[in-house]
Amino acid sequence: MRQFRxxxxxxxxxxxxxxxxxxxxxxxxxxxxxxxxDLANTLAGPSATHLLGTDQFGRDILSRLIFGTxxxxxxxxxxxxxxxxxxxxxxxxxxxxxxxxxxxxxSVIDILLAFPGFLLALALVAARGSSLESVILAxxxxxxxxxxxVMRAVVLTIAPRPYIxxxxxLGMTRWRILIxxxxxxxxxxxIVVATVGAATAILGEAGLSFLGLGVQPxxxxxxxxxxDGQTFLESNPLISLxxxxxxxLMVIALNLLGDGLRDTLDPQxxxxxxxKMM
Amino acid sequence: MGSYLARQLxxxxxxxxxxxxxxxxxVRMIPGDPAQYMLGDYATDEALATLRAQxxxxxxxxxxxxxxxxxxxxxxxxxxxxxxRSALSEILQSLPDSTILAFAGLAIAVVIGVxxxxxxxxxxxxxxxxxxxxxxxxxxxxxxxxxxxxxxxLFSQELKWFPALGSSSGQGFWNAVYYLTLPALVLGVSxxxxxxxxxxxxxxxxxxxxxxxVARAMGVPERVIVWRLAFKNALIPILAIxxxxxxxxxxxxxxxxxxxxxxxxxxxxxxAVSARDYQLVQAGVLILAVGVxxxxxxxxxxxxxxxxxxxxx
Numbered sequence: 176m177r178q179f180r181x182x183x184x185x186x187x188x189x190x191x192x193x194x195x196x197x198x199x200x201x202x203x204x205x206x207x208x209x210x211x212x213d214l215a216n217t218l219a220g221p222s223a224t225h226l227l228g229t230d231q232f233g234r235d236i237l238s239r240l241i242f243g244t245x246x247x248x249x250x251x252x253x254x255x256x257x258x259x260x261x262x263x264x265x266x267x268x269x270x271x272x273x274x275x276x277x278x279x280x281x282s283v284i285d286i287l288l289a290f291p292g293f294l295l296a297l298a299l300v301a302a303r304g305s306s307l308e309s310v311i312l313a314x315x316x317x318x319x320x321x322x323x324x325v326m327r328a329v330v331l332t333i334a335p336r337p338y339i340x341x342x343x344x345l346g347m348t349r350w351r352i353l354i355x356x357x358x359x360x361x362x363x364x365x366i367v368v369a370t371v372g373a374a375t376a377i378l379g380e381a382g383l384s385f386l387g388l389g390v391q392p393x394x395x396x397x398x399x400x401x402x403d404g405q406t407f408l409e410s411n412p413l414i415s416l417x418x419x420x421x422x423x424l425m426v427i428a429l430n431l432l433g434d435g436l437r438d439t440l441d442p443q444x445x446x447x448x449x450x451k452m453m
Numbered sequence: 454m455g456s457y458l459a460r461q462l463x464x465x466x467x468x469x470x471x472x473x474x475x476x477x478x479x480v481r482m483i484p485g486d487p488a489q490y491m492l493g494d495y496a497t498d499e500a501l502a503t504l505r506a507q508x509x510x511x512x513x514x515x516x517x518x519x520x521x522x523x524x525x526x527x528x529x530x531x532x533x534x535x536x537x538r539s540a541l542s543e544i545l546q547s548l549p550d551s552t553i554l555a556f557a558g559l560a561i562a563v564v565i566g567v568x569x570x571x572x573x574x575x576x577x578x579x580x581x582x583x584x585x586x587x588x589x590x591x592x593x594x595x596x597x598x599x600x601x602x603x604x605x606x607l608f609s610q611e612l613k614w615f616p617a618l619g620s621s622s623g624q625g626f627w628n629a630v631y632y633l634t635l636p637a638l639v640l641g642v643s644x645x646x647x648x649x650x651x652x653x654x655x656x657x658x659x660x661x662x663x664x665x666x667v668a669r670a671m672g673v674p675e676r677v678i679v680w681r682l683a684f685k686n687a688l689i690p691i692l693a694i695x696x697x698x699x700x701x702x703x704x705x706x707x708x709x710x711x712x713x714x715x716x717x718x719x720x721x722x723x724x725a726v727s728a729r730d731y732q733l734v735q736a737g738v739l740i741l742a743v744g745v746x747x748x749x750x751x752x753x754x755x756x757x758x759x760x761x762x763x764x765x766x
Contacts, residue, residue: 286471289749290742291704294722298738301726302482374594381596382708386723401599405712412606419599426594 177439184435190428198245207235209242209395218411227417230403236414239395240421246396247377247425250311254376255369257315258322263358263365265319266326271334271353281327287320296379300388310389314379318372325368329361363440370433374426381422397422457757465750469743473525476739477518480731486510491534491731507531530739531732533725540736544718548740551717554636555706559699561641562648567691569645570652574660575679585649592646597705601639601712608635618714636713644702648694655690659683689760696752700745 178184197204206226213233221228227236269280287295299313333339334357342352383389384398392399397418404414483490488504504510508531509517524530530540569589573582608614615635659665660683668678707719714720718737725733 282467282471286468286475289468289472289700289746290475290738291700291707291745293704294707294738294741297707297722297726298479298734299482301734302479302731303484378596382598385596385598385708386711388726398596401596401602405602408602408606409610415599415602416606419595419603422599423591423595427590430590430594 178435181435181439183431184439187428187431187433187435190424191432194244194425194428195248197241198248201241201245205235205238205241207238209234209239210393211235211238218407220411221413228411228413230400230411230414231407236400236417239400240397240418243395243397243400243418243421244425246307246390246394247380247422249307250314250380251373251376251425251429253311254315254318254379255373257311258318258372259365259369261315262319262322263326263361266323266328267330267353267358267361269323270327270330271349271357277327280323284320284324284327288324290317292317292321292375293379293382297383297386297388300383305383305388305391307390307394310380310383311376313383314376317379318375322365322368322372326361326365329364330357333357333360363436367433367437367440370429370436374429374433377422377426377429458754461750461753465746468746472739472742472746473522474518475742476525476735477521479735479738480508481514483731487731491729493729504534525739530736533733534730535725535728535733540733541740543721543733544736544740547716547718547721548744550715551703551706551710551719551741552744553633554640554709554715554717555699555702557633557637558640558644558706558709559695559702561637562644562698562702563695565641565645566648567652569649571656571679571684571687573649574653574656577657586653589646589649592643593650595643596708597640597643598708598712600643601636601709604635604639605712632715636709636715640702640705640709643705644698647698647701651694651697652687652691655687655694656683658690659687689756692752692756692759696749699748703741703745 179188206224211234213229215233216225216229217231217233219225219229219233225235225237227240229235230239265280265284269277269284295317296310296313299316300309303309303312339352339356342356380389380396381398381401384396385402387402389398390396392403400418401415401422404411404416404418408415480487488501488508488510489496492500492504509520512520528541530544532538533540533543536543569585573585576582605618609616616632660678665678665682668682673682706717707722709715710717710719711723718741722734722737725731725737
């Protein structure tokens with residue numbers, strides 16, 4: 176793959192591969208259980224036994240961060256899958272079918288894009304209750320209009336191309352053309368948006384968990400750990416700071432991957448994918 | 454210009470209608486009985502009956518929607534279950550604080566981000582470009598609330614330059630500015646990272662166009678190319694970027710308000726969420742979305758002033 180010759184893509188890929196490994200191997204590599212409390216050893220500073228110290232219940236921060244990796248990855252992958260499926264379907268239908276379907280869809284997308292994405296996710300989680308599933312659903316729904324908008328724009332550029340006209344001339348049905356020609360050819364720019372979606376999902380989950388509306392404690396997530404550490408910011412700054420670095424590392428990796436894909440897959444789509452970021 | 458204005462206003466009208474519709478369906482997302490959810494398990498039957506009647510929960514969804522729409526257009530967004538005051542006035546009361554924070558942040562973001570985007574685009578591939586883009590990448594990757602906590606740690610607790618929490622400790626304009634500085638800077642720097650990336654790609658697109666290459670070939674000085682030929686034409690995409698980032702800044706302002714314990718719509722919405730005061734949440738989301746739409750419509754009108762071609766579209 177020529178993508179691997181792009182330095183940014185390579186760095187992003189390596190970081191993500193490493194994080195996936197950490198998430199899968201968490202039970203083996205974490206020094207403690209993320210839920211193991213040690214009330215004799217609360218809010219300890221970094222030491223040989225607890226590399227990043229402990230929180231107010233004496234739980235090992237490093238272990239909580241290691242186990243938190245899988246939650247962030249789960250959120251990123253699920254949001255990507257859900258918002259891509261929904262957004263691509265809606266965007267492709269609007270762009271390909273045209274007419275009143277397109278006009279209505281575009282209005283609805285514009286209306287949904289008026290809501291700050293994070294606020295929309297927050298309101299949905301408030302209604303559905305706080306759980307991993309709610310967070311995934313809320314962030315996916317908040318990101319779907321963005322995917323749909325990009326997908327429609329891409330389909331509009333593909334529809335007039337000669338090979339589509341040729342397929343029409345050959346007597347292919349519209350659905351066949353949509354599924355076998357339009358959608359596969361629209362994938363490159365949409366994949367770039369998907370990486371932005373995954374990054375947005377991780378930041379969204381962290382923000383909701385930080386506000387206490389995301390995945391509920393004692394389950395360790397990076398956002399939870401930052402929230403836990405906020406109270407002890409002055410005495411134990413390492414708790415919040417280290418969790419923030421984990422989030423940033425994963426989001427940087429996803430953005431590098433996205434930038435790399437954008438540069439290598441389809442240079443013409445540079446603008447569309449950029450302008451749709453949250 | 455007149456017909457352009459009319460078209461923009463009718464578009465605004467449709468969007469506002471849509472926003473009210475979306476907030477209506479937000480309540481439908483609550484599993485079970487919304488009245489029970491809002492009033493809690495210990496609500497009296499009377500209170501439940503009153504709220505159900507007010508929201509029209511005993512009627513078909515279409516009728517409920519009509520009732521909600523009819524009340525919303527007259528500015529009645531229901532009452533806060535906690536304070537008993539109208540949800541709209543609760544939100545409007547906290548709106549100035551959030552607006553000031555969001556606009557201050559956006560202003561800082563534009564002042565930093567636009568020049569950075571232009572510099573990196575003009576120096577594409579140099580070490581300055583690489584360095585600034587790496588910083589911008591970090592800026593969009595750290596959660597904004599984490600940047601807030603880290604800046605409190607550095608600038609309030611270590612250096613003692615700024616107060617960590619609250620919105621003012623007394624009277625006076627300068628006191629308020631003193632308390633606003635750190636939150637606005639954090640928000641501004643976070644948003645500036647986006648503005649830098651978007652401005653850079655807008656500028657790159659323009660300097661790749663034929664008329665710029667012709668100007669270069671004719672020996673037009675670089676200064677004239679950047680400011681007179683490229684920047685002027687990049688103004689429209691840059692204004693569009695400001696519009697896109699405004700919604701983002703409002704979303705981030707919610708988190709900044711919580712980190713710095715500042716009053717504002719974000720803090721009000723969050724308090725309402727934990728109290729299950731859903732009509733207040735609904736009103737807050739509605740008002741912020743309306744704010745985004747109004748700002749974007751004003752920007753659209755600005756395009757027309759900047760660029761006569763836009764009026765014809």
